[in-house]
Amino acid sequence: xxxxxxxxxxxxxxxxxxxxxxxxxxxxxxxxxxxxxxxxxxxxxxxxxxxxxxxxxxxxxxxxxxxxxxxxxxxxxxxxxxxxxxxxxxxxxxxxxxxxxxxxxxxxxxxxxxxxxxxxxxxxxxxxxxxxxxxxxxxxxxxxxx
Amino acid sequence: xxxxxxxxxxxxxxxxxxxxxxxxxxxxxxxxxxxxxxxxxxxxxxxxxxxxxxxxxxxxxxxxxxxxxxxxxxxxxxxxxxxxxxxxxxxxxxxxxxxxxxxxxxxxxxxxxxxxxxxxxxxxxxxxxxxx
Numbered sequence: 001x002x003x004x005x006x007x008x009x010x011x012x013x014x015x016x017x018x019x020x021x022x023x024x025x026x027x028x029x030x031x032x033x034x035x036x037x038x039x040x041x042x043x044x045x046x047x048x049x050x051x052x053x054x055x056x057x058x059x060x061x062x063x064x065x066x067x068x069x070x071x072x073x074x075x076x077x078x079x080x081x082x083x084x085x086x087x088x089x090x091x092x093x094x095x096x097x098x099x100x101x102x103x104x105x106x107x108x109x110x111x112x113x114x115x116x117x118x119x120x121x122x123x124x125x126x127x128x129x130x131x132x133x134x135x136x137x138x139x140x141x142x143x144x145x146x
Numbered sequence: 147x148x149x150x151x152x153x154x155x156x157x158x159x160x161x162x163x164x165x166x167x168x169x170x171x172x173x174x175x176x177x178x179x180x181x182x183x184x185x186x187x188x189x190x191x192x193x194x195x196x197x198x199x200x201x202x203x204x205x206x207x208x209x210x211x212x213x214x215x216x217x218x219x220x221x222x223x224x225x226x227x228x229x230x231x232x233x234x235x236x237x238x239x240x241x242x243x244x245x246x247x248x249x250x251x252x253x254x255x256x257x258x259x260x261x262x263x264x265x266x267x268x269x270x271x272x273x274x275x276x277x278x
Contacts, residue, residue: 004237010230017223 004053011053018046026120027113036116040123048131056135068129075122082114154206161203168196181247182239190232197224 026039051059083094091098096111175188201221208214 004234006230006233010226013226014223 007053011049015046015050018049019043022046022120022124026116029112029116036119037123039116040120040125041127043120043124044127044131047128051131051135056132060132063128065129065132068125068132071121071125072129075118075120075125078118078121079115082111082118086111158203158206161199161206165196165199165201165203168192168199172196182244183236183246186232186236190229194225194228197221197228 022039022043022045025042026036029035029039047059047063050062082096086095086098087093089098089101094111094115096108097104098107099111100107169192172189172192175192176185179185179188198221201217201224205214205217205221208217
């Protein structure tokens with residue numbers, strides 16, 4: 001990949017804006033189209049693009065595989081933990097109004113942001129884990145076998 | 147509606163319709179051109195021009211709003227990524243030994259010579275040969 005000068009320069013240029021756009025989609029999800037799933041996919045795309053152009057080893061230095069697996073679980077834990085917290089506060093599972101009894105709407109906004117964050121973390125981590133699994137397997141077909 | 151508004155509307159719609167025409171020409175070129183290189187040329191160039199004109203027309207329609215800022219960001223993004231994607235596809239085709247139509251007999255000896263020095267084996271049967 002050393003000879004792909006244009007791809008390397010453009011990738012360096014684009015990885016940052018892609019991550020910023022993912023965070024915008026993540027935290028703007030309740031006002032405009034978007035949300036946790038889309039934001040997670042866009043966030044993962046930044047890492048996958050970096051891995052395609054610079055190689056799997058480089059992207060594993062940035063975001064190691066063991067950390068990806070941890071984040072896969074942390075997202076689900078955040079999602080279900082929000083539901084359990086609302087249960088502890090005396091309401092149904094994932095009833096966000098219980099998070100802020102004086103102002104139920106603020107509680108709903110906080111709860112939606114929390115579970116969307118969980119969804120985003122899990123989706124991003126799972127997409128990156130799938131990319132690692134596919135890109136890291138040994139080549140079974142040689143180029144000459146086509 | 148005074149003269150200035152009509153003028154702005156006219157410029158906007160000229161840009162939008164021009165962009166649509168470029169996109170249409172690019173699509174026809176992608177379908178009707180004979181081989182890979184001419185097709186990728188038609189699609190990339192016409193799409194860049196059509197995208198810029200469409201974005202410009204929609205920016206004028208939007209006025210000084212947040213929508214215009216988002217459209218400009220989208221335009222800059224596509225203006226960078228479109229030619230880069232075309233470059234990547236064309237570069238991959240070139241490296242794998244896929245020659246333009248009619249250039250096969252013309253350049254066969256040179257490619258065969260380069261194959262030894264660059265360790266870039268030009269296959270006798272390229273999987274892409276004959277067009278996509």
